[in-house]
Amino acid sequence: MWILGVNAPPAGRHDTAACLIDGDGRIVAFSEEERLNRRRHSLYRKPAGAARFCLERAGIGAAEIDVVAVGWDDEQLHPGGFADDAEFLAHAVGLDFGERLPEVVRVGHHQAHAASSFYASPFRKAGVLVVDGHGENESSSIWTYEEGRAPRRERSWRRTASLGYAYDAASTWLGFSFLDAGKTMGLAAYGRARGIRTESLVAIEGDDFALAVEPLPERPGRATAEEIKEQYGHTVARWRERYARIAGADGPRAAPDRLADDPRAVLIAYTAQRVVEEAVTHLASLTRKAAGVEELCMSGGVALNCSTNGTLPGPLYVPPVPHDAGVALGAAWTVHPPRSRTAPLSPYLGSDTGAGTLTAADTEDLRRTPLDIDELAGLLLDGRIGAVAQGRAEVGPRALCHRSIIAVPDTADVNTRVNAVKNREQWRPFAGVTRPGYGARLWERQEHLSRYMLGAARATELGRRVAPGVVHVDGTTRPQTLDGDEAPAVGAALDALAARGAPPVLLNTSFNDRGEPVVDRARDALAAFRSMDLDFLVLEDALYRKKSPSGGGA
Numbered sequence: 001m002w003i004l005g006v007n008a009p010p011a012g013r014h015d016t017a018a019c020l021i022d023g024d025g026r027i028v029a030f031s032e033e034e035r036l037n038r039r040r041h042s043l044y045r046k047p048a049g050a051a052r053f054c055l056e057r058a059g060i061g062a063a064e065i066d067v068v069a070v071g072w073d074d075e076q077l078h079p080g081g082f083a084d085d086a087e088f089l090a091h092a093v094g095l096d097f098g099e100r101l102p103e104v105v106r107v108g109h110h111q112a113h114a115a116s117s118f119y120a121s122p123f124r125k126a127g128v129l130v131v132d133g134h135g136e137n138e139s140s141s142i143w144t145y146e147e148g149r150a151p152r153r154e155r156s157w158r159r160t161a162s163l164g165y166a167y168d169a170a171s172t173w174l175g176f177s178f179l180d181a182g183k184t185m186g187l188a189a190y191g192r193a194r195g196i197r198t199e200s201l202v203a204i205e206g207d208d209f210a211l212a213v214e215p216l217p218e219r220p221g222r223a224t225a226e227e228i229k230e231q232y233g234h235t236v237a238r239w240r241e242r243y244a245r246i247a248g249a250d251g252p253r254a255a256p257d258r259l260a261d262d263p264r265a266v267l268i269a270y271t272a273q274r275v276v277e278e279a280v281t282h283l284a285s286l287t288r289k290a291a292g293v294e295e296l297c298m299s300g301g302v303a304l305n306c307s308t309n310g311t312l313p314g315p316l317y318v319p320p321v322p323h324d325a326g327v328a329l330g331a332a333w334t335v336h337p338p339r340s341r342t343a344p345l346s347p348y349l350g351s352d353t354g355a356g357t358l359t360a361a362d363t364e365d366l367r368r369t370p371l372d373i374d375e376l377a378g379l380l381l382d383g384r385i386g387a388v389a390q391g392r393a394e395v396g397p398r399a400l401c402h403r404s405i406i407a408v409p410d411t412a413d414v415n416t417r418v419n420a421v422k423n424r425e426q427w428r429p430f431a432g433v434t435r436p437g438y439g440a441r442l443w444e445r446q447e448h449l450s451r452y453m454l455g456a457a458r459a460t461e462l463g464r465r466v467a468p469g470v471v472h473v474d475g476t477t478r479p480q481t482l483d484g485d486e487a488p489a490v491g492a493a494l495d496a497l498a499a500r501g502a503p504p505v506l507l508n509t510s511f512n513d514r515g516e517p518v519v520d521r522a523r524d525a526l527a528a529f530r531s532m533d534l535d536f537l538v539l540e541d542a543l544y545r546k547k548s549p550s551g552g553g554a
Contacts, residue, residue, distance in 0.1 A: 002060060003067045004102070005332030007324050008092040009046055010081065011072035011109075011225065014179065016047040017325035017395075018093075019349075020054035022145070025119075025338030026469035028347040029057035030395045032325045035520040038264075043181050047328070048094030053351060055095075056376035063098040069105045069335045071112035073136045074308025077225040107136035107331040111151065113322070115300035116330030119337055120345035121317040121448075127154075127291030129283055132300030132324075133164030134228060137220050140283060142302075144291040154290040160215040160226060160235045163302055166201070169239030170272030170310070174252055174265055175401060180413025184269050184398075185307055186428050186472075190260050193473040198271040199246055202278040206285060209279050213238045233411060243268045260427035275306045284312050285388045299326060304397065307480045310448055310456030320347040320452040347400050348486070350393030355522040355540040362526065366537075366544045371489065375448050376543065377496035379536055380408045380506070385421055386536035387511045389525035390489050393518070398453040399510035401433060401487030403518050403525075408497075409469030411508040418469075418507060421533050423514035431478040432470035433508040434465075435494055442467060442505060446479070453480040466503040475482075480508060489538045 001025035007016050019030040028329050033042040036049035055062060068089060074081070081152035082088040085104045089097060113135075114128040128143040128151075135141070142154040151189075193200070200210035216231050223231075227478045239507040244250050247264040254262035280302065282438065288294055296316050303309065319326060371373075377415055379386065385407040394400045404484035405421070407414050409432060419426050431453050434442060439450065442463035450454025456476040463471060470477045483490050488504065498504035519525045522539055529537040529544065537544040 001336070002058070002065050002336050003069055004051060004054065004065050004093075005069045005071065005328040005330070005333045006051065006093055007048055007071050007328045009044055010091070011074045011077050012327070014041045014043050015323055015325040016042045016045055016050070017328040018047040018050035018054050019328040019332055020058055021332045021336065022307060023120055023336070024340075025333060025336050027349055029054040030329060031351060031393070032395065034517040035350060035393060038517060038524070040515060040517050041515045046092055046094045047232065051093055051095055053333060062095040063100050064553035065097065065102040067103045067105055067335055068093060070113055071107055071324075072109050073106045075106060076136050076141065076222070077228070079224060105331070105335050106335045106523070107327075109327060110141045110156070111137055111153070111334060112330035113299040113332065114141070114143045114145065114151065114297075114329035115333045115337070116321060116326040117317065118151075119320050119333045119341065120319040120329075122299050122341070122344050123297065123315070123388060125291070125293050126295040126297045127287035127293060128297045128299070129280075129287040130300040131163055131280060131298070131302035133168065134159040134162055134232070137223065142283070142287045142290050142542065146191045146296070150379040150512040157221075158215050159534045160218060160231050162235065162281050163209060164237050165232065165235045166211065166213070166275050167272050167302070169236045170243055170268050172236065173240050173243045173268055174259065175256060181301070181304070183425075183428070184272060185305055187259055187266060187269035188273035188307065189429065189472050189474040189476070190266045190427070191273070193475070196265070196267060196270055197345060198218070198267070198274050199270065200278070201242070201275050204278070204282050209290060211275070211279075212360050213242055218265070227299050238420050243271065259425070273307060273492070276302060276305055277311055280308050283313065298322065301332075304454070306454055306456045307476070309454055310446075310476065314447045317344070318454045319345055319450070320394065320398060320400070320454070322454075322532045323397065325396070344448065344451060346486070347394045348402055349395050351520050352392055353389050353525065353540055355542070358522055362523070363544065364512040364549060369543050371538055371543045373489075373492045373539050376493050376538065377500060380406070380493060380497070380499070381502060383408065384535035385414075385418060386538065387525065387529060387534055388489050388538045389509040389519060389522065390512065390538060390540055393520050396452065397519055400452060401482060401490040401509065403511045403520070405511050406490060406492065406493070407469070407507045408502075409467040409505065410503070412468045414469035414507060418509060422509065422512075429472040429478070430470050430507050430509050431480060432467050432505050433480040433482060433490065433494070434505040436481045436483060438498075438504050439479055443477055443479050450479045450481045453478055465507045470505075470507050
């Protein structure tokens with residue numbers, strides 16, 4: 001049995017993705033479409049490339065797919081939009097299934113989010129909290145999941161009581177896209193560091209909460225995509241008006257690269273961050289109470305907010321794909337949960353680099369040598385900044401050392417240099433990666449969040465001293481810990497640093513230039529290496545350097 005899960009249009013309009021599982025619920029392959037079509041967030045584009053990759057990985061054809069599971073109820077959102085499932089599949093997926101059409105199963109958006117989190121976790125029973133912009137009929141929902149039992153939805157909050165909408169409004173007030181919430185979160189840290197007092201826009205009311213911007217009247221269970229779009233526009237506009245009153249301005253006065261110096265911009269970013277933190281803290285408590293256990297899973301786009309995640313007590317699990325791409329996995333697992341779970345989900349489920357298909361002409365302008373870990377460690381200790389593309393790509397927005405830029409973070413200056421390499425704003429922070437044992441000395445312990453770099457943790461005195469390049473202005477970092485050889489080159493480099501008596505910690509950020517998706521295949525890696533001021537590239541078992549002096553490899 002083969003089940004293809006998708007986040008796909010018309011309902012899945014961004015972060016489209018495909019995931020293939022077998023009859024035991026095991027993941028064969030999982031990829032976001034943006035990695036393949038090289039268009040960030042893959043807005044309004046069907047996941048045809050991601051679906052083809054999944055089938056190729058399994059060695060099967062589209063006609064062998066038994067079920068296509070969709071992470072939205074498009075029949076509610078787009079009633080009468082398609083004559084039949086054949087027309088829908090052509091629009092949403094874009095594969096030729098031949099005469100044998102698969103069954104189409106539409107899974108509610110929040111249930112797909114919830115399934116992607118619980119079944120990826122190590123827990124046998126957990127409360128699951130889903131918080132995002134909106135599903136079909138809700139913005140936040142609480143679930144109880146237990147191994148071998150049907151999931152139970154405990155409660156939900158209507159769409160326009162949305163924490164995602166409140167954050168979107170702040171992001172767009174700041175001049176960002178609604179898809180750039182990570183920038184807003186990074187800017188908010190300056191407010192925390194400066195001790196800014198914010199106006200509380202959340203009222204905790206017993207087992208509920210109320211936002212300062214009241215929800216709109218809604219048609220639960222019947223609203224169409226057009227109605228939801230209109231409600232989104234009205235709600236975000238009202239939040240922006242509220243932020244404008246707080247700031248005394250309709251937007252920041254500073255340019256994007258100077259926003260950290262603009263008190264109004266920092267105030268609005270931190271105000272929105274506090275809205276999310278206050279509400280999610282309460283929702284997490286309600287989720288644990290409803291499920292009757294302390295184990296908590298989170299999903300939905302708001303679960304990408306590392307600063308909020310880091311404030312919550314454990315045990316807490318967030319999967320590497322809590323955003324909308326993750327419903328491709330969650331929809332498939334709703335149809336057929338995994339039969340056995342022995343460890344948390346491995347994120348390395350995407351494309352191989354395909355480095356073996358390169359020809360001499362592809363790299364004739366570069367100097368290639370076999371990868372030597374001692375040489376790599378020497379380059380890093382010499383202050384060089386490089387990239388790694390090795391093994392299968394990570395799923396999700398966090399680079400987890402298979403498609404990463406790395407550097408030794410022994411000075412705060414490295415943050416400035418890497419931001420310049422990535423052509424992004426200088427106030428943006430970076431994360432650190434190390435082995436679990438050393439990580440326990442550098443920052444507060446996180447049981448699960450540091451597996452996928454999804455929780456902010458306060459740095460210790462040692463962490464601030466040996467790795468200032470990955471400590472943000474509020475004293476936190478967003479750590480990743482590597483076990484074993486799950487990321488061979490980076491893990492070996494960490495061990496080589498330790499063997500030389502150097503702190504075994506590296507700056508780790510995604511391998512992509514500004515406005516680009518994270519690199520996927522070898523040719524993407526080579527193109528990004530050439531376009532960015534990087535000193536070296538680890539590509540599978542080879543080390544590449546530029547022949548020109550500007551690349552540091554002459």
